[in-house]
Amino acid sequence: MKKVQDHYFSKAKKENYPARSVYKLEEVQKKYRVIRKNNHVLDLGCCPGSWSLYAVKTVAPAGIVTGIDLQPVKVKKLTLPSFEFIQADIFAELPFLEDRQFNVVLSDMAPRTSGNKFTDHVKSVELAIRALELCGSFLRQGGNFYCKVFQGEDFPGFAADVRKLFKQVKVVKPKSSRSESREIFVLGMNFTGFS
Ligand SMILES: C[S@@+](CC[C@H](N)C(=O)[O-])C[C@H]1O[C@@H](n2cnc3c(N)ncnc32)[C@H](O)[C@@H]1O
Incomplete structure (x- = not known):
């Protein structure tokens, strides 16, 4: 049976984050400094708001975080x-x-899961491809991209597309990402653009 209240769940509660997913960003941030002081950050699929809250703290004092989601964010902080x-x-x-x-x-966008692994994978890759497209319009040259995808047969193609657009690319499975979860994260650093 899945442990519902695991270490990261309790840690998030203690540190006042609305979701344990914050540690999937924190781990990568500590290692690669994806976000810097005073940055402008676009957080796609930001609800319930853990990544945005973490990013707001990281970009202080003069940065801005813009979050987009289908659902409203309800974090007072x-x-x-x-x-x-x-x-x-x-x-x-x-x-x-x-x-x-x-x-x-x-x-950190995720589709509403259907229980069918293949369908969920395909929808997740569609979200990731759209996120990459949005980099083309809204990410500065030299900028960074960190994106969740559910693994499956279309994952290598997506990772290859990211490699064409960023000088350095890592595929990451943070410790806080449950081992049974098919999610994996692609980190693209130093955006060179679609030119
Ligand atoms: C796992 S949650 C994100 C958690 C968030 N990073 C946090 O730490 O609080 C995934 C989010 O993706 C959003 N999402 C899925 N499809 C979307 C779409 N087409 N447009 C905008 N948001 C979407 C969902 O509404 C959901 O809130």
């Missing part, structure tokens, strides 16, 4: 001038982002 929330589907047009440029694009 995110009612700050350094956080803006947009409720939207990332497949829709995103006119409010027009002319904006970010130093970092994060995506």
Whole structure:
């Protein structure tokens, strides 16, 4: 039986994060400094808000985090001038982002799981591809990208696309990501663009 309240669950509760997923970002941040002070960060699929909350602390004092999700974020701690929330589907047009440029694009997006591994994998890759497309429009040259994907047969193709656009790419399975979970994370550092 799955341990519902594991170490990371309790740690998140103690540290006032709404989800244990924060440690999947923290581990990579500690190792690679994906986000820096004063950065502008775009957090795709930001609900319930752990990554955004962590990013807001990391970009202080002058950075901004923009979170997008289908669902509203309800974290009081995110009612700050350094956080803006947009409720939207990332497949829709995103006119409010027009002319904006970010130093970092994060995506912890996940589809509503169906129980069918293949279907869930395909939907997850679609989200990841859309996140990568959004890098083309909104990520600054030299910027970083950190994106979750459910593993499966289309994963190598996605990782290859990321490799074409970033100088350095790592595939990461953070310790806080459950071993039984098919999720894996792609980190692209130093964006060179679609040119
Ligand atoms: C695992 S949660 C993200 C957790 C978040 N990183 C945190 O630490 O609190 C995945 C999120 O992706 C969002 N999502 C899935 N498909 C989306 C879409 N098409 N557009 C925007 N958000 C989407 C879901 O609504 C869900 O809130």
